[in-house]
Amino acid sequence: MGEISIEGLQKRFPDGTLAVEHLDLAIGEGELFVMLGPSGCGKTTTLRCIAGLERHTAGHIRIGGDLVDDLRPSERDIAMVFQFYALYPHMTARENIAFPLRAEGLRDADVGDRVAEAARMLRLEGLLDRRPGRLSGGEQQRVALARAMVRHPRAFLMDEPLTNLDAELRADMRAELKHLQQRLGTTMVYVTHDQVEAMALGHRIAIMREGRLEQLGTPLEVYDRPATLFCARFIGSPPMNLVDVELTNGALTGPGGLAIEPPAGLVRGVRLVAGLRPEALDVTDPGAEGTVAGRVVSEEMLGDEVIYVIETGGTDLHVRMPPTTHYGSEAPVGIRHAGGPPPVYDPGTEQVVA
Amino acid sequence: MAVRVEDAVPVEATARSAAPPPGRRRSLRSVVEIVLLAVLLVVMLFPVVWMLETSLKEGRDVYAVPAKLLGFDVTFDHYKDVFVQRGGTGASDLAVSFQNSVLVAGLSTIIATVLGVPAAWAYSRFTLKAKRDQLFFILSTRFMPPVVVVIPIFLMYRDLSLIDTKLGLILIYSAFNLPFTIWMMKGFVDEVPSEYEDAAMLDGYSRFEAFHRFTLPLLVPGIAATAVFALIFSWNEFVFAVFLTSSEEARTAPPAIAGLIGGTTIDWGLVAASAMVFAVPVLLFAFLVRKHLVAGVTLGAVRR
Numbered sequence: 001m002g003e004i005s006i007e008g009l010q011k012r013f014p015d016g017t018l019a020v021e022h023l024d025l026a027i028g029e030g031e032l033f034v035m036l037g038p039s040g041c042g043k044t045t046t047l048r049c050i051a052g053l054e055r056h057t058a059g060h061i062r063i064g065g066d067l068v069d070d071l072r073p074s075e076r077d078i079a080m081v082f083q084f085y086a087l088y089p090h091m092t093a094r095e096n097i098a099f100p101l102r103a104e105g106l107r108d109a110d111v112g113d114r115v116a117e118a119a120r121m122l123r124l125e126g127l128l129d130r131r132p133g134r135l136s137g138g139e140q141q142r143v144a145l146a147r148a149m150v151r152h153p154r155a156f157l158m159d160e161p162l163t164n165l166d167a168e169l170r171a172d173m174r175a176e177l178k179h180l181q182q183r184l185g186t187t188m189v190y191v192t193h194d195q196v197e198a199m200a201l202g203h204r205i206a207i208m209r210e211g212r213l214e215q216l217g218t219p220l221e222v223y224d225r226p227a228t229l230f231c232a233r234f235i236g237s238p239p240m241n242l243v244d245v246e247l248t249n250g251a252l253t254g255p256g257g258l259a260i261e262p263p264a265g266l267v268r269g270v271r272l273v274a275g276l277r278p279e280a281l282d283v284t285d286p287g288a289e290g291t292v293a294g295r296v297v298s299e300e301m302l303g304d305e306v307i308y309v310i311e312t313g314g315t316d317l318h319v320r321m322p323p324t325t326h327y328g329s330e331a332p333v334g335i336r337h338a339g340g341p342p343p344v345y346d347p348g349t350e351q352v353v354a
Numbered sequence: 355m356a357v358r359v360e361d362a363v364p365v366e367a368t369a370r371s372a373a374p375p376p377g378r379r380r381s382l383r384s385v386v387e388i389v390l391l392a393v394l395l396v397v398m399l400f401p402v403v404w405m406l407e408t409s410l411k412e413g414r415d416v417y418a419v420p421a422k423l424l425g426f427d428v429t430f431d432h433y434k435d436v437f438v439q440r441g442g443t444g445a446s447d448l449a450v451s452f453q454n455s456v457l458v459a460g461l462s463t464i465i466a467t468v469l470g471v472p473a474a475w476a477y478s479r480f481t482l483k484a485k486r487d488q489l490f491f492i493l494s495t496r497f498m499p500p501v502v503v504v505i506p507i508f509l510m511y512r513d514l515s516l517i518d519t520k521l522g523l524i525l526i527y528s529a530f531n532l533p534f535t536i537w538m539m540k541g542f543v544d545e546v547p548s549e550y551e552d553a554a555m556l557d558g559y560s561r562f563e564a565f566h567r568f569t570l571p572l573l574v575p576g577i578a579a580t581a582v583f584a585l586i587f588s589w590n591e592f593v594f595a596v597f598l599t600s601s602e603e604a605r606t607a608p609p610a611i612a613g614l615i616g617g618t619t620i621d622w623g624l625v626a627a628s629a630m631v632f633a634v635p636v637l638l639f640a641f642l643v644r645k646h647l648v649a650g651v652t653l654g655a656v657r658r
Contacts, residue, residue: 014481017481048552051552072558078556080552080556082552083549085549
């Protein structure tokens with residue numbers, strides 16, 4: 001009953017801005033669905049259309065099978081959490097959480113039970129009598145989550161809810177949010193521009209760009225095989241190495257003669273771009289078997305791993321290595337491709353071809 | 355600051371022998387500050403004190419040379435003359451003009467606020483066609499000094515029978531205050547996250563109810579600050595008032611007070627007294643909303 005279907009969604013603002021050009025999505029019951037993209041890609045507008053805060057200019061939105069195009073936000077049986085929490089500043093945490101229930105006209109005893117239940121799940125019991133101004137950012141966001149869940153809505157809509165928290169708290173809240181969604185089993189649509197958050201949370205990720213869907217898939221699908229060069233640049237840190245390659249005699253050759261295992265189905269004689277993840281490359285001593293000569297441009301010791309930038313054949317490549325390796329800046333090294341066949345793109349269309 | 359004790363002590367000792375201790379130095383500085391501030395205060399307030407004294411002096415003391423700063427006979431006759439007809443019991447012409455001023459300034463401020471606040475909210479919240487151009491147009495109506503447009507407005511008002519009416523002044527002041535109110539309030543509305551309204555709409559309120567119940571209370575400081583400025587403009591306005599009104603029934607206080615100067619003898623005591631009375635309402639209003647005024651003027655400095 002909490003599935004959301006979007007057909008041919010389009011949103012054009014009165015000033016002519018086309019925020020969402022065309023979007024089809026089918027979000028399953030109980031799914032944690034992440035919409036990911038840079039600012040201005042239409043992800044927040046899509047979410048606001050689902051919530052009913054914006055009226056889309058074309059297409060249809062269904063929640064639990066019901067057409068909701070012309071329903072008011074409150075009639076859609078959904079709850080939303082905002083980046084700025086949007087807690088009413090003149091009410092205590094308890095009143096904030098109870099507010100949607102009171103607006104529905106629920107009896108006082110039931111309101112008390114539901115608020116207590118939500119407060120317990122989000123560990124807010126000691127904070128219920130404080131005003132939002134006296135709560136930390138993380139506590140405010142937990143109150144906002146509690147306010148969303150007391151209604152037992154058909155779906156949660158999350159608009160970058162963790163963006164305003166500091167890094168450490170963000171990781172904690174991310175885990176808490178995922179756990180909460182699993183326990184409640186409620187459909188959740190989560191909007192973010194943070195690819196780490198998207199990878200960590202989503203059952204499926206929709207990557208959006210300029211009002212269109214760029215790729216839809218599970219986190220691993222999106223990571224292993226980005227559908228376009230845009231997705232390849234967006235997912236992963238450090239990002240995928242996108243290198244010009246040539247197909248000769250059934251073998252792919254990269255910068256400096258780097259040999260890459262070719263995927264099946266490549267057409268000869270076309271200019272191609274291969275996407276090499278940093279962990280699919282190996283840095284070795286110079287002259288080792290199957291390597292090409294390179295030079296260390298920079299070396300970042302991160303403790304659990306080392307990120308090298310290796311120059312070979314005029315191209316800089318990011319390489320992720322275990323912390324046991326150490327070469328030092330400007331050292332001559334060998335580099336080879338170690339993973340399976342990488343995704344290969346047509347630089348003209350920017351689409352994956354094999 | 356990681357300073358080791360052994361390093362720190364000799365440095366402090368030499369400093370103490372070279373300069374007076376920090377406590378003495380601070381008190382010296384504050385004495386200088388107080389003296390400078392006192393001088394500034396005297397310079398700034400002298401004209402006001404002069405007016406106040408003139409308004410309380412007998413007619414002959416006003417012209418006394420050298421001026422009597424202290425030790426003159428205090429009289430409230432001038433203040434009585436401001437309100438009551440000389441030698442009669444009815445309200446004086448000045449009192450009528452003060453009533454007119456209160457009515458014109460108050461109503462025009464209310465009209466500008468009632469129309470301007472929702473307009474500012476709409477400009478802040480909605481994407482509109484050519485929004486920037488519209489806002490610039492609204493602001494541009496304030497570029498023109500009143501004296502430039504007063505003749506055309508005079509001619510229009512003559513055809514509309516608005517010459518020498520309080521309604522005419524209320525309309526023109528509202529028109530002048532509206533752009534200012536929209537621009538100033540738009541800044542305040544921008545500061546209130548629109549998520550409050552979104553959340554309220556999800557909780558079952560209409561867009562306008564959401565604005566009314568959640569955003570509007572947060573805008574009160576901004577509205578107070580804006581209204582004070584609008585009120586001060588309408589209260590002090592002279593050019594339109596002097597051109598568009600002529601009779602005592604419609605005339606506001608600024609031209610009425612100015613009208614006291616001229617003729618063969620000038621009753622400086624009455625001029626001073628009416629000027630003092632004229633200053634009181636705005637001061638009083640600003641004092642009443644001072645809490646909101648400070649919050650309003652400093653609102654933009656708060657990071658949300």
